Amino acid sequence: MSTRNMASVIDVVRDVDAAAFIEQIYPKRRPVILRGVDIGPCVQKWRSVDYLMNQGGAMPVKIHVSATPQMDFINKNFSYKCLTFHTSSSSLVEVTDLTENYYLRALGDDPRKDKADIHQQFPQLADDIKFPDFYPPDKLFSSVFRIASRRTQLWTHYDVMDNLLIQVVGQKRVVLYSPEDVDKMYLNGDKSEVLDIDNPDPKKFPKFTEAHKYEGILGAGDILFIPALWFHNVIYKDYGVAVNVFWKHLDDSKYDHRDTYGNKDHxxxxxxxxxxxxxxxxxxxxxxxxxxxxxxxxxxxxxxxxxxxxxxx
Structure with missing residues (x-):
């Protein structure tokens, strides 16, 4: 029997503190949307694009620009555009003709050697956001600042570290698949070759329709816990701003020390x-x-x- 139309709604848990997360949620190794967690004044302040531009300043950034909403990292259906942060922030929110789609994933100062760190790249914005204390501070790997225009859809992939996706501005649809469905994901490295997850080609990707979806909607202030190895795909329903926090949940020796993105296999x-x-x-x-x-x-x-x-x- 085909499970193409089957999907589970991701559990939403409200007002979780560190003890509840560590003792009740984390051991289950399943995605959960956390609602009502204090993440600081960023939810109010970052709604203003003018504020973002002023606080982010003229730091150079590289954004993905695509003619189609579904960005494909394997076949590179996008180009890179180098802008200053305040220029890119304005571009990302002011797209009205929908002829182009934009996505900014902040990098380290030297992407070959440095991890993304919002406190390093955007110190004035970092003062506005509060990371939940759900993990040991010494295990923190990176904090990735992201902005995307409405309709942008990012490729399905997995990460090798646990991850808190903190949604600050806008709504996004999140679709996840269990690591148990790895044989149905048609992987190329850590990324799935299936670009259109809602209408996959049944001849090219016959097993993908058997992979079980877990879906949810993230709103401003929500946090999605994504355990390592869970496949995830995000679709921006609005212009959106978010920060990902990755941490090492295994011994350091299990991770590639040359990895600055957190996506090299163990x-x-x-x-x-x-x-x-x-x-x-x-x-x-x-x-x-x-x-x-x-x-x-x-x-x-x-x-x-x-x-x-x-x-x-």
Whole structure:
């Protein structure tokens, strides 16, 4: 039976404090919309584009510009435009003809070495927002400032760290998929090749319609908890401003120290992938029917060791 039209509404929990999040929500490893959490005066102040432009200043930023709302990172259906922050802020909110779609994802001072940090890149704006104390301070990885124009839809992907998506201005629709549906997501790296999640091509992506959706609407002041490895896609219903807070929930040794975006796969997986590449190359030394025989044996071992061991008794 097709599950294309099936979707679960993401749970909304109100007035959560740190103890409730850590003890009741976090261990379940499921997305939750947190409503009523104090995130500071940003909800009121950032509504004003003039305020954002004045506080953000003339810092140079790079924005994504696309002729279509659905931005595709794999095939790069957008270009980059370098602007000052106050110019880009005005452009993002004043799009009225809908011929272009804009998306700003703030980067570190040197993206090759520095992580995004709102306190570093936008110190005056950082004073307005309060991050919930739901994680150990020493585990904080990055805080990413984002702005996008209405209708903009960002590609489906997963992150390797836990994440609080703090919606400050505007509404956005969020659609998530469980890590258990990884075999239905048609991945290219950490990103899904399925661009139109509501009308996927059934011939090109037949399994995608079986992946179970989790949907919700984020409003100003809401926070979405996105556990690591959960696939997520966002559609801006309005001009929107948000901040993502990522933190390391595993031991530091499990993360690639060269990663400034928080999207490089965990080190043990990268090692396993290299070993698998060598194994597949070794199988190429055999005739096709032998490769098939031994390849199936390797798959069976992986399923027995990894997949079956993860199932509850």
């Amino acid at each position: 080190v043990p997986f990268s090692r396993a992938q290299q070993i698998l590449d060598r194994a597949l190359k070794a199988l190429e030394e055999l005739p096709e029917d032998y490769r098939s025989f031994y390849g199936k044996r390797l798959i069976a071992r992986i399923e027995k060791k990894v997949v079956q061991n993860d199932k509850p008794p």
